[in-house]
Amino acid sequence: MTAKNTFSLTGFLLIFFFGSGGVWAETVEVKIIKSTFIPAVIEVKKGDTIRWVNTEELLHTVTSGKAPMPDKEFNAAYVKKEFEVTLGNEGFFDYYCELHPAIMRGVVIVRPTGEEGK
Numbered sequence: 820m821t822a823k824n825t826f827s828l829t830g831f832l833l834i835f836f837f838g839s840g841g842v843w844a845e846t847v848e849v850k851i852i853k854s855t856f857i858p859a860v861i862e863v864k865k866g867d868t869i870r871w872v873n874t875e876e877l878l879h880t881v882t883s884g885k886a887p888m889p890d891k892e893f894n895a896a897y898v899k900k901e902f903e904v905t906l907g908n909e910g911f912f913d914y915y916c917e918l919h920p921a922i923m924r925g926v927v928i929v930r931p932t933g934e935e936g937k
């Protein structure tokens with residue numbers, strides 16, 4: 820009884836805080852500055868959108884996998900300005916830039932949404 824009430828209350832408070840517009844999904848931004856993904860590690864909820872913003876003239880890729888092996892989960896070749904992806908599965912997703920694999924690496928951690936696990 821106590822656990823169930825806690826979940827309901829949490830759900831109510833989250834909706835209250837995030838408003839009715841976006842409900843659960845958010846967009847989380849990663850900037851590419853001086854050939855670095857910032858922040859290098861991000862944590863999102865399932866269904867959130869991750870947006871990479873390239874702030875410089877240099878071209879970069881956002882390629883899932885452990886450098887230098889792409890795993891084809893997502894790939895943006897030659898990001899000039901922005902690239903967005905929404906990941907539907909939980910887990911740890913390594914990614915890197917194919918043009919600068921030695922220095923440009925990042926991780927996306929996808930957590931379950933608050934709706935799950937009830």
Ligand SMILES: [Cu+2]
Nearest residue numbers: 879916918919
């Ligand atoms: Cu790069």
